[in-house]
Amino acid sequence: MSLHLVFVTSLVAQANPSTGYELANQALLEGLARAGVRTTVIGCTWPGQAVAPGAKAALGEVEVRTDRADPWLKIKWLLMSLATGLPMSSAKLRVIDEEAVRDAIASAGPFDGYVLNGVALAGAFPDSFTGKPSIFVAHNVEHRSSAENARNAGSLIKRSLFARDARLLKTIEHRLRDQSSGVVTFAAEDAVDLGVPPERSVFLPLSIERSTQLPETKELAHDLALLGTWTWHPNRIGLEWFLNEVKPRLLDDVHIRVAGSTPIDLVSAWPDVDFVGKVDRATDFVAESAVIPLISRAGTGVQLKTIETFSLGLPSVATTSSVRGIAAIPDNCTIANDPESFASALNDKIRRARAGDLQRLDGRVFAETQAQLMDAGIRQMLDMLTRTTSGAKEALS
The missing domain is CATH 3.40.50.2000 (Glycogen Phosphorylase B;)
Structure with missing residues (x-):
């Protein structure tokens, strides 16, 4: 029954x-x-x-x-x-x-x-x-x-x-x-x-289920893509850490795009960051990025954006908090918790992507x-x- x-x-x-x-x-x-x-x-x-x-x-x-x-x-x-x-x-x-x-x-x-x-x-x-x-x-x-x-x-x-x-x-x-x-x-x-x-x-x-198919990427539109509900306070804590501590240590010409609901004070404080609001197709948005920063610094539970990133096989740099609840970390994810190490890992992956090495994996194994x-x-x-x-x-x- x-x-x-x-x-x-x-x-x-x-x-x-x-x-x-x-x-x-x-x-x-x-x-x-x-x-x-x-x-x-x-x-x-x-x-x-x-x-x-x-x-x-x-x-x-x-x-x-x-x-x-x-x-x-x-x-x-x-x-x-x-x-x-x-x-x-x-x-x-x-x-x-x-x-x-x-x-x-x-x-x-x-x-x-x-x-x-x-x-x-x-x-x-x-x-x-x-x-x-x-x-x-x-x-x-x-x-x-x-x-x-x-x-x-x-x-x-x-x-x-x-x-x-x-x-x-x-x-x-x-x-x-x-x-x-x-x-x-x-x-x-x-x-x-x-x-x-x-x-x-x-x-x-x-x-x-929606995260198992990565659209074909003809050209990268940005270096780093961040996607989340930034009005939720634990997410905001991570975004502020990234903008205040990590961003100043990145390559001078790095192109950052942030999607999702974002407090207006953050948008106005960072005019050199491309805040795009809600996107129709999240998969297309992240697929056009060289690297995905996974920047959780607070909260509990599992990070759904981490599961999506791994299921799509995209390269990433993640804090320990971002991978909680996940046992098998893909080879193209680097774990870093301090701003210097996080920025260094991002810079390395950005340079490799610009040189043609997209560092992407088949995410189906993780998803299955x-x-x-x-x-x-x-x-x-x-x-x-x-x-x-x-x-x-x-x-x-």
Whole structure:
């Protein structure tokens, strides 16, 4: 008998996924489908954002993007967070009526359990997703990321708010950990940080199906391509480190292009960097680059842009943080953590690419290995859930 699971997520599948969270959601839903699981997704969508074919935003449109919010909306979020005692990510979702959440669950029909995909929605409505076995998918160790944000924040107010969020997120993460049949993490060390017992922990390497085919490159358009959601604070920390510490040590004529949502103050501060905003085809964008800098300096979880880079066989220079959760590092990736070594490795790879040595590999081996490991992790997750389901039925009989 196939399982029917309710997939609880703050954001339903988008027509053109771009952020790491969206790509991870897509990969997870595709993995469940390969395993023969039927899913009903409960979540919302961003205003004006098209959803993927077949997807449905059961909870309507909700604006949660800080870079799109005006000052009054940010104040409203803060007041809601203070009033509810919830971290900001969950407080933003309290504009949804709890009755609408219950109706969405009821409309799913009979189902076997929940996949609690991240902290935000499950944290916003703690009493709604109960009564069935659940799996908690921890994309990151959210409380640790917020604590890192607090240490890197520029003002006392921001430091205080991030520190408060860290305390609240830790409470929610531990509650979801304890009430779930098992906890899925995309980096094995995250399970340790969350205090998950080994017998209830599943390490799930992610496989991104869109990343296995590299378009033919006729001519390189730029030396370095950086792609990400730079409005997310942990990503911004990495980008600021790269621009402030690494860039001054690069070749004088290096051409850098940055794609994705970027805070306006960074765009204006670096006029010699080509900020191009959102790109239609991320694969085409990175394929036109000589080298990919993987610059994570903060956060937890796995870096989806790293998996994409390796799956495409592109040469890269990466920090240790950028390759967490990945066991097999390709030969054309150099690991460097200090600005001098990072810049030196980039300069060497740029010179080689300009001389005609593109240093590209067949990424299919990496991609296929990731897919096999992911499918094995999905089976382990489902076994964990079905054992709990069977135990509950036996207790009732």
